[in-house]
C-alpha cells in the first residue's frame with residue numbers, strides 16, 4: 001500500500017488515504033481544461049493560465065513516476081484549437097517548445113518516454129522538430145510514457161485510421177471482411193498503447209471534447225471542478241483512490 005496524506009478539498013481536513021499499487025490504472029488520460037477561466041478569475045491573460053497549466057503538468061508527471069503509473073496521455077492542443085486567436089495559438093506552441101527544452105533532461109533522468117499523438121505534420125516546424133527530437137532522445141525510457149496529444153482530434157484520428165485501412169484494402173493486403181476491432185485499433189495513433197483506464201476531466205465540464213473517441217469506450221471518468229492550473233498530486237491521488245473503489249465490468253457481469 002502507498003500511504004499518502006491528502007487534503008480533502010471540501011472538509012479541509014487532512015486524511016490519510018491508501019492506494020493499492022496492484023490496482024493502479026495502467027493508463028491515465030487527462031483533458032487539461034480550465035486554464036482560460038483560471039487566468040480570467042485572476043485578471044490575467046489566457047496564456048498565463050496555460051503557463052500555470054504547464055506547472056500542473058510537471059507535478060502530475062512526477063506523481064505518476066513516483067506512484068508507478070505507466071502511461072499518462074494529456075490533451076495539450078486539439079485540432080479545433082486552431083480556431084483560437086493567433087496570439088494564443090502561438091503562445092501554446094511556444095510553451096510546448098519551452099516545456100520540452102526545459103524539462104527534457106529531468107524527464108530523461110526520471111525514465112520518462114515522450115510520445116505524441118495527432119497530426120504532427122500540421123504543427124509549426126519548430127514545435128514538430130522539438131517533439132521528434134524529444135521522442136528520439138527518450139525512446140529507451142520505460143518508467144512512464146508521457147503521451148502528448150497535440151493537434152489531436154478523435155474524429156481526425158478515425159479519419160486517418162479509415163484511410164490507412166482503405167489503402168491496405170486497395171493494395172490487396174486486407175479484405176473488407178477481415179476488418180475487425182483489432183484492425184481498427186492497429187490503425188489508430190495509439191496502436192501501441194492499451195486504452196486508458198481512467199480519464200480525468202478538470203474544470204467541471206461534462207463532455208468528451210473529441211478526445212480518444214474509440215479508446216474511451218470502457219474508461220472510468222473522474223470529473224472535478226478544479227481548474228487544471230490548480231490540479232496537483234493530491235487531486236490525482238483522490239482520483240486514484242476513487243478509481244480503486246469502482247467495479248469495472250466491461251459490459252459483462254460481476255464474477
Ligand code: FPP
Pocket residue numbers: 032033034035036037038050051053054057075076077078081092095096099148203
Ligand atoms: C484548455 O483550457 C487547455 C488547452 C487548450 C491547452 C492545454 C495546454 C497546456 C496545459 C500547456 C501546454 C502543454 C504542454 C504539453 C507544454 P482552456 O483554455 O480551454 O480553458 P477555458 O475552458 O477555461 O477557457
